[in-house]
Amino acid sequence: MKIAVTYDNGTVYQHFGHTKQFKIYTVEDNKVVSSETVDTGDSGHGALAGFLAARDVSIVICGNMGAGAQNALTEAGIQFFGGVAGNTDDRVQEYLEGRLCYQPNISCSHHGGHGGSCGGHHEGSCGGHEHCHH
Structure with a gap:
């Protein structure tokens, strides 16, 4: 299994469609066996789904994303799993342990300004409207 995380200097990048890099983790027997950072090039929004599918990614952990990217x-x-912030390695480990906190109804309306919709930051504790992956 491969897990991709939107990546910016060790942390989860907060807008899927604008990410310049993904950190892709290869997982076997529920443990990370390797990881690599890959540049997205000029891919954006919906094209990123093809970029990830070509690399056999089955799970994405990210900040927020628009409906087009979600559909793709x-x-x-x-x-x-969106609405995630913090250290990428920690978030992947939480996912593997069944305790990743995420927002089930992520959205990012970057055309109307961020207005707080791009990056509800939390550090691994579930509260409010967040859910934990089990």
Whole structure:
């Protein structure tokens, strides 16, 4: 299994469609066996789903993303967990342990200004409207 995380200097990048890098983790027997950082090039929004599918990614952990990117990932058979912030390695480990906190109804309306919709930051504790992956 491969897990991709939107990546910026060790942390989860907060806007899926604008990410310049993903950190892709290869997981076997529920343990990370390797990871690599890959540049997205000029891929953006919906094109990122194809970029990830070509690398056999099945899970995405990210900050927020728009409906178009969500639809593209769903069509590519890639499951995503959004509204996540903090250290990428820690978030992947939490996912593998069944305790990743995420927002089930992520959105990012960057055309109307961020207005707080791009990056509800939390550090691994579930509260409010967040859910934990089990």
